[in-house]
Amino acid sequence: MDKLREECGVFGIFSKERSALANDVYYALFALQHRGQSSCGIVVNDDGVFNSYCDNGLVGDVFTTERLSSLGEGNAAVGHVRYGAEAGSASRSNAQPLVVDHVKGRLAIAHNGSLINYAELREELELEGKIFQSDGDAEVIAYEIIRQRLTSKSIEEAVSRAMDRLKGAYSLVVMSPSKIVVARDKHGFRPLCYGTTERGDFVAASESCALDAVGATLVGDVEPGEILVFDRNGCRSIRDHCGEVKKSLCVFEFVYFARPDSVVDGSAVHIARQRAGAFLALEHPVNADVVIGVPDSGIDAAIGYARQSGIPYGVGLLKNKYIGRTFIAPVQKVREDKVRIKLNPIASTVAGKRVILIDDSIVRGTTSARIVKLLREAGATEIHMRISSPPFLNPCYYGTDIASRDVLIAHNYSIEEIAKIIGVDSLGYLSIENVKKIADRCNKDDFCTACFDNIYPTEEPSGRSRNRYDRKLSEKEGN
């Protein structure tokens, strides 16, 4: 797979009325499915009894009617979708939400992000005799919250105090027997928003599209460092950690991760992608007959490029919408590039034409090369590739799988060389300066762009914590 993957999506709902909240979480997780397709889980709080089900697989496969109804009713619930390396998933389940019992009760935790001091915290905990049943952040976060809980008056105070020890990216939804506590790390690396429903429920989610899915209205974003508490008294904000450090929202949420119909930190994602296309047209103009996008993620930027350049937008590639997890890939290597199942060029759009081809990013380059070959065979006379983000040059420590420089084509080759490798007549990337401007309602300094410019908002992980990122990479290489 030549695509970056987000690590997770989180969702929580608190209602004054008891109802089958698992259904709401189910719809929300469907809307967040693009953020994680490896495993998913739902926990329903029925007056302190937590009924939960987590498993590997897509939401629609894991949750049958029976599973959902077995979760019963409750007045609070949390859910999670997760992307994770398949290899280890049989042996060490990192599926979330994590449910744990402790001396003062019970917690369910849904987490999106990545701690940079995971190994240091875990080592400290292990020395205290604590045991670990996964290698995920959530278990460390649970221990840290519970450590504080022993001497705190409330779960939200425990979360607030734990935040001083947790470093890196985390968007959390924590459910106690009587509350839901929502927290976003001080840098605000990953999105997190909240809203209300007509009957007065409070909901929080990684993206606003999950609020739409349950018929809730977006109230706003959880600010970097902010804690929200949903309970019988309503919604309360704790801002002790707000403003402690510079905001560093991952700009790639706008470029690729988030869904186009979401609004992240005030900016519409769809608009941001069209703006990225428009900036690209300004930065890398070229004479051509048609602008096409690689479906689905290059479509919006292609429309933006077309509008800005005045060159007509066209549909040049058709994606087979029936290809799912069950599809059996062609076995005969030799015929592979003749067989066009997943993506078929529309010859009537590209034959005899000079084509501008828009995609959001290039990771290894293999997929791009294959698409370019298809378009040439379909008769495209020139192909000018435009990428709606800058080249990937550095690893990400904040919850995506841009894991190592070695694998990144842009780290190893010049732009001219890449153009030659993937077979295009010209190639242009969006500049770092402009990618910071694509979100129209955000401040251009509010972004983390470390993967492009090597400027990390935190110290880089070292020692065992660093090894963790390298290990992740090698596992993926091994696939």
Add this chain to the structure above:
Amino acid sequence: MDKLREECGVFGIFSKERSALANDVYYALFALQHRGQSSCGIVVNDDGVFNSYCDNGLVGDVFTTERLSSLGEGNAAVGHVRYGAEAGSASRSNAQPLVVDHVKGRLAIAHNGSLINYAELREELELEGKIFQSDGDAEVIAYEIIRQRLTSKSIEEAVSRAMDRLKGAYSLVVMSPSKIVVARDKHGFRPLCYGTTERGDFVAASESCALDAVGATLVGDVEPGEILVFDRNGCRSIRDHCGEVKKSLCVFEFVYFARPDSVVDGSAVHIARQRAGAFLALEHPVNADVVIGVPDSGIDAAIGYARQSGIPYGVGLLKNKYIGRTFIAPVQKVREDKVRIKLNPIASTVAGKRVILIDDSIVRGTTSARIVKLLREAGATEIHMRISSPPFLNPCYYGTDIASRDVLIAHNYSIEEIAKIIGVDSLGYLSIENVKKIADRCNKDDFCTACFDNIYPTEEPSGRSRNRYDRKLSEKEGN
């Protein structure tokens, strides 16, 4: 479901070499899946032994790796995808290809279309002591071919003689132990094309996208009344029935049924849809800010409308690509229209805008009304709906499920009334004159437009054959 459904897709391949042809059929059926999602089947001919598997379900669900490999190798194979009412499917299997033994050997038959004299033929056969294990056309066609086969020198002669008795729409792929015979009815109601692969295999398919899927090159279309024979001597055409009657290709193949990347009877489907949009812009212009399409089928026409009108094209509705057969629909009726799982409006595209909304057709109007409501809630100030085909007024007897006038909104209401029912500011349909012109390489008189203008290319079915259409309708109503 507020969508018309095609009845079937067919595919056949003949090779001089023995290989795992089930894989090729599998890829082809994936490409034809849009033509039928109820059941599918593959038959592989291994030197006269026919290994087959058919079942209800999507291609990706029915055919696992084991199923495919259990079909073994062979030098000819046929495949089929089918849409059909679910109700009776457990008790009476109409799944195809149908495999039958007869005195001179064995046949596999894959069929797309609908016979208007089914009941008359079946009655005659039953009086001869013949038995029926389904209520599908294929069994009657099999009997008629075999009736002729008893006194014919070849299977192709038997097919040719049977064509004098079969009335209505049929695109057939028939496999005997040594040949594949491909035949299209004299009117050419349904598409059927053929091609070759690099190693010299001959393939036939309902649409050219299935040829792309197996890496074959399109040679041309099977002409109305034409019979093609694939065997060890190559490909041979029998044109005895060509030109007997006026060509009457279903125009709705261009509007909706066929895949945009297919070429049908020489015309590119994608181009045809853009032309439909362009004609619409000329027939029904309106002042607006953005043109959007209902995904997926309205997108191409929206782009055509935008280009012709100069009004910008935008993405106004996002379809959740994870919603599949496993999705559990919201149970609570009251909340249904608040919950936006399958389709979510992109507010940043439509808020505060005058929107032109393009769809390919309106059947009952319920889905359109729901979409319009979503767009209004997302802030659209005006909604002008444009339909890239004329209003449905009459039933179809040639293989689609436009079954009865009663259910068709356009049969019961004026255009102004429909506009009011679905809640749009204005509504415009493409004219019959222009719909005949959307396929740029076809003659405008070569189409069947009976569902729009009541001009049927054949006599209308009567008696028991007519009852069959009415029964189909009532079954669907009962769902």
Add this chain to the structure above:
Amino acid sequence: MDKLREECGVFGIFSKERSALANDVYYALFALQHRGQSSCGIVVNDDGVFNSYCDNGLVGDVFTTERLSSLGEGNAAVGHVRYGAEAGSASRSNAQPLVVDHVKGRLAIAHNGSLINYAELREELELEGKIFQSDGDAEVIAYEIIRQRLTSKSIEEAVSRAMDRLKGAYSLVVMSPSKIVVARDKHGFRPLCYGTTERGDFVAASESCALDAVGATLVGDVEPGEILVFDRNGCRSIRDHCGEVKKSLCVFEFVYFARPDSVVDGSAVHIARQRAGAFLALEHPVNADVVIGVPDSGIDAAIGYARQSGIPYGVGLLKNKYIGRTFIAPVQKVREDKVRIKLNPIASTVAGKRVILIDDSIVRGTTSARIVKLLREAGATEIHMRISSPPFLNPCYYGTDIASRDVLIAHNYSIEEIAKIIGVDSLGYLSIENVKKIADRCNKDDFCTACFDNIYPTEEPSGRSRNRYDRKLSEKEGN
């Protein structure tokens, strides 16, 4: 597998009241499951509408709650379990009951047995232009019944007239829109009995254990050549064909096929097996310490042997009751005979003991040799094997899979040689004379013992019909 397999079990029920009869058939098929484990099916007659479901697999796997309830209610129903070679089952479904439409209505047919003139009848039918969708007897039987139906006043008359053309073994349950017709071939090769329920339903089944399963009371056996008609007027017998030929019930039904709790043609199967053991003790006495049976089928005869001989009965082998179709056999050949999963000797029963080991038959001898080895390892000092039937020497044409002489160990070796091959100290088979006496309420001349004595009650199949038996064998060899 070193076991003979019965071909089928049939069941039918007719009620004056409409109810969910699929449940009754389901319980009955569970009771008949030992007669066929490859496929099963149920057809419910709801006032002329036949709702059916058939599939490969065990009753418990094929029929889920949903499947059963989808069959709805009715006042008549038929069911079938079937054993069949797996090889061809994907391509040519022989699953029953077969449902067919004909000019005078509809039939469902469930059949146990084997026609010896199948090929002759089929050829005649094919020459009339009839087509075949399976290679099973049921389709030929359907055609023959319907051929007669065209000129008969009733379905029972058609069945009666068809019986003059059908040669060989058949126990039939035929359902028309208004009746159930039950028929047993003139020789009575396979068992068939009937009974009534408390509410007055009539039921027919291959064995009386299926009547117990639905709470019905056994009335009696369908006599050779007899036809029973169940309809709104009650139960009626047609005896036109009774007594036309000598009765020839398969004696192996008592030895192995039937369930011990069944009563077949008046004799209790369990008693017959104990008597077989007692005869064995008289024919082949030996000094020993314990008598054990190979579970499950050797147990009854072992008890009979023990009682007759005065040597204590013991449990010497334990069968793992959790081993089912899902069990994955040991892959490493070398370790196979060390691993004892399916059958484990009970050392405390056999260690240091002279053991008499009872089984019902020896086909190839491989399983017996393996069991003997296990018992030796567990410490048995002597092993005397006794078989509760005579040696298999000839093929069966009447519905079991004793297909060819070549595979039968007794056809190729003397008893002394067999004893050496399987590693026992002595070996004794029941005599033909005594096997005819095991059923205490049956006449000793009423049995078919052709597989033992080569005396066939009918002509042996010839030409194409004969090839059919040979082909079956080679398919099995190929497995």
Add this chain to the structure above:
Amino acid sequence: MDKLREECGVFGIFSKERSALANDVYYALFALQHRGQSSCGIVVNDDGVFNSYCDNGLVGDVFTTERLSSLGEGNAAVGHVRYGAEAGSASRSNAQPLVVDHVKGRLAIAHNGSLINYAELREELELEGKIFQSDGDAEVIAYEIIRQRLTSKSIEEAVSRAMDRLKGAYSLVVMSPSKIVVARDKHGFRPLCYGTTERGDFVAASESCALDAVGATLVGDVEPGEILVFDRNGCRSIRDHCGEVKKSLCVFEFVYFARPDSVVDGSAVHIARQRAGAFLALEHPVNADVVIGVPDSGIDAAIGYARQSGIPYGVGLLKNKYIGRTFIAPVQKVREDKVRIKLNPIASTVAGKRVILIDDSIVRGTTSARIVKLLREAGATEIHMRISSPPFLNPCYYGTDIASRDVLIAHNYSIEEIAKIIGVDSLGYLSIENVKKIADRCNKDDFCTACFDNIYPTEEPSGRSRNRYDRKLSEKEGN
């Protein structure tokens, strides 16, 4: 369900060679399946990497070929089968083996038994900030071992020191990265044995039948309080805790729980059951015609009773061997006792006879009453029930589900009353004195018989630990 259920079965294997040990565990778990049918799991140690898979379900359903091969190779492995209330299983997984990481490495734990000081230990752990992801003993045991591990030189030392804190019943198989440590509680409540394979592997299992299943030879039993260490240096015994307290093996292992082909603490289970039958014949003789057993567990005692009394043994009840988890129970209450699917009486054995019916125990009495009714309908003239164990009067705290006095029929009624309730002519239980003598190689004082005589080998659990037993009961009642 009117049957007692064991809580668990454990298995471990250590090999000097690396191989696909998951297969061995798989076969062993099949042999132990009778000890737990709710969930199962396997962990393979591949040089410190623990590959594991646990799920709810039977071994044959959970472990497909793919699952097994995904566990890869290794030189040590552990496995577990478990019985547990279904209710909570979705939300709180207690499936084992439990795999945990700690500061000095990694552990996998498989446990059979029940701690009587669970709640006290857990409370202490929670106060130290430890979290719990299940409510099973294994997690507490893991914490206690790891608590000791921090200051121990070896894992076996840690296990030994933990044993001073763990009270109650536990048969443990613990796997560290380099060893397998096997331990049995000081009372030896649950069985635990070990052996070797031909290639020198060491194996430990709850029962010797699991050793047979993998082709291993039984060396002996792990003694009460004994610890065995399997590592590259061979097998070593640590006997520090041996002899600290009186041995108290659960006598019901011989009566019902263990498999008849197992040898437990030197005594063959099958022999023990026959002896129980023989004692019964001496204690409760009666004039009768036949002795039958309730399958499967009453068969052995019935044979023993028959031998001692001289009354013939017979097969009076047939169990349908196809009834599995998929079977759908009859819905219509009224017909339930007429329908005989699971168990059918063999009339030929019991009709007109005075029957002695042997079963191993009576819990609630419902099943016994139903069986007696079936036998009467089949014609039994007298029914004398004999039970091969004393009446249950007290709860068990050591790993079975005899949870509360309220539910036990013998606690609430006299023997005469019970006879009347279940409808027998006479009823006799084995005496406590004799049940202690059934295992011929065991000392009669070496047993726990608390459920019969209220003499508990340990203090009874109190406070929160006691509530745990009561809660378990109420969950079961709620089903």
